[in-house]
Amino acid sequence: MNVVVVGSGIAGATAALHAHEAGHDVTVVTKGALGDGSTGFAQGGVAGVYGPGDSAARHAADTLDAGAGLSDPAAVDVLVAEGSARIAELIARGVAFDRSPDGDLLLGREAAHSHARIVHAGGDATGAAISRALSARVRESGITIIEGGFLSDLSVRDGAVRGIRLLLDGAPVQLDADAVILATGGAGHLYAHTTNPAGTTGDGIAAAIRAGVEVADLEFVQFHPTILATGPAFLVSEAVRGEGAALIDDEGRRFVFDSHPDGELAPRDVVSRAIARQAAAQGSPVRLDATALGAERLAARFPTIDRVTRERGFDWSREPIPVTPAAHYLMGGVVTDLDGRASLPGLFAVGETARTGVHGANRLASNSLLEGAVFGARAAAALGAGERPLSERSETNRLDPRPLSERPDPRSLSERSETKGARAALQQLMWHEVGLIRTAAGLEHALATLRAWRAAAAPPVTVADHEDANLLLLAEATASAALGRTVSVGAHYIEAPELERV
Structure with a gap:
């Protein structure tokens, strides 16, 4: 089959690699350079490695609890059942997750998780490590890559998606396909404050809506509780609170316990609203106090956050830092089945673009990278089941062989x-x-x-x-x-x- 994957984060790259390895003719189209997008900014890690007393069933229970009763249990079961295999695959593809001196994977804990089950890389640079490794594997594979290609619309013929329309160097391009996999991420730039990179403008979901594809749960937008409240948006990972950092008001009181018995480790929506209300009441940002962790531990476990906070004039090992919520993740999107199929034949959606049913009304921390890997692989495996091959190739396909750096910015x-x-x-x-x-x-x-x-x-x-x-x-x-x-x-x-x- 001729398959077009739009997007090159963990979901898109995983789908592309699996489809290529299954013998399909794969083209990856990415809005910027290969690997651009939200995956590279992910700090916390990937949930799904279970130590003593933990299990996939407990992970599923935590996911369902965080989803406030609206997660699809079947989708959650798929997520936790296949998660370990996908994490092992990431390791095999070159992601060097952090390990102890004896070689065991180091496991972190984040809000609403009952156990430490999150693997991370480079301390707080998990997404960057995944993005580098998967992008390298895609380039090595011989998969066709179109960088700087903007998805303008889906191409629908005879009641099925038959390709995409692009803007490439400002010119329209038709790219035909037997199947299209949307992996364009979410839409954080709907909001004035977001953790998302600049290109996260909901292009895939919007194109699906225009084509009449079913979408759902767009009202469920997750706001990350802790963004550095000075300078450009910079996420301070939930894993910092998982390691013991506290949220305090201007009197040094841990105010989140007023809203939830788990305090700083309550679900993200609860913590974010508590922060917003407290900041409004006191007329200034709340603060994240990580001083008890000490300079050495902070620098080793969170090197990226340590560097950026110091660049912005804070020594977070000695003083609490100001934080505020920001739009972070879209739980809704293109409605799919358990294999990524959308409501229009020939179309699949994976990652943040999709509404798989895993997240319900509130995503559990570190389930997003896992979802991208699990359902990216499943979508690729489902290719060919019901898709019709192209009867003819479009003569309008025009690919620019130049690398993105040598082409004009559209x-x-x-x-x-x-x-x-x-x-x-x-x-x-x-x-x-x-x-x-x-x-x-x-x-x-x-x-x-x-x-x-x-x-x-x-x-x-x-x-x-x-x-x-x-x-x-x-x-x-x-x-x-x-x-x-x-x-x-x-x-x-x-x-x-x-x-x-x-």
Whole structure:
């Protein structure tokens, strides 16, 4: 089969490698350079290695608890049953997870996990290690790679996805395929504050919506509790709290225990809301106190965080650092079955682009990289089951053999000057009305505003235009989904006394 994988993070790279190894003709299309995206920024690690007293069943139970009753148990069972094999595969592909002097994998613990079961690499640089290793394996494999290719739309013919349409160096390109696997990540740039890299604008999910593909759970947006509150967004891993760091108010009190008996290790949505409320009450950021861990341990376990905090003027081994929540992960997306199949024949979705049912209303920490690896492999294994081969090849396919560094940046081609301002307005609206704490009135205001903006929007021309159009489409869909769910659950929290809470 001729397979196009859009995206090159852990989910896309895993799917591409498995499909290639199964004998399919694979092309990877990536918006930036190979390996760009959210995977490389992941700090915490990959859940799924079980020590004494732990098990896949306990991991499943923790995942279901974090999902606030809305996770699909069958999807969770797949995740934990196949997780160890995928972690072993990552090791075989060259990911050097951290080990003890006797060679055992070091296991960390994060919020809402009942046991230490998370493997990590480079202390707090797990995603970067995975991205480097998988990108190297993709390049070595002979898989066709198109860097700098922006997905503008899915190509649908005869009731099935038959390829994709791209912008490549500002020009439209049709790329036909027997099957398309979307692995374009989430949509963190819906919000004014996010941990996501710049290109995370929901392109795959938006293209799926335009093609009539079923999506769900877009209202469930996870906000990471602890982003350094000075300078550009920088995530301070939940693993820091797992090692014993505490969240304190301006009087030094551990305030999160007011909201949950697990305090700093409560589910992320609980911790994020507690931080937001405390910061608003005291008029300043809360602080993360890791001083009890000591300079040597912090530098060894969290070298990236240690370096960045010091670059920004903090010695976190001696003083608490200011932190704030930021949009981090989208639990919803393209609805798939347990093999990554979407509602439209020929289309698969994996990773953050997909709504597999694993995460429910709130993702358990360090399940995202695991989900990408597990379901990326499953999607590749399902290729050919029901897909129809192409009857003919398109003559419009045009691939540029030059590396990305030698090609013009498509963002510079006729980019409209109002893009930055329009996007910022959307992000502020979403942050205030469709963010951590929502109200029915705020959601109604946001939805009406977004619909008016979409009605007045000009047709997209440049890559930046298309990104803005995707964000606007997804913002409207997210606000609509949030307004439609009148019950507070997980990451979706409606602050309105007249509405029921669960």
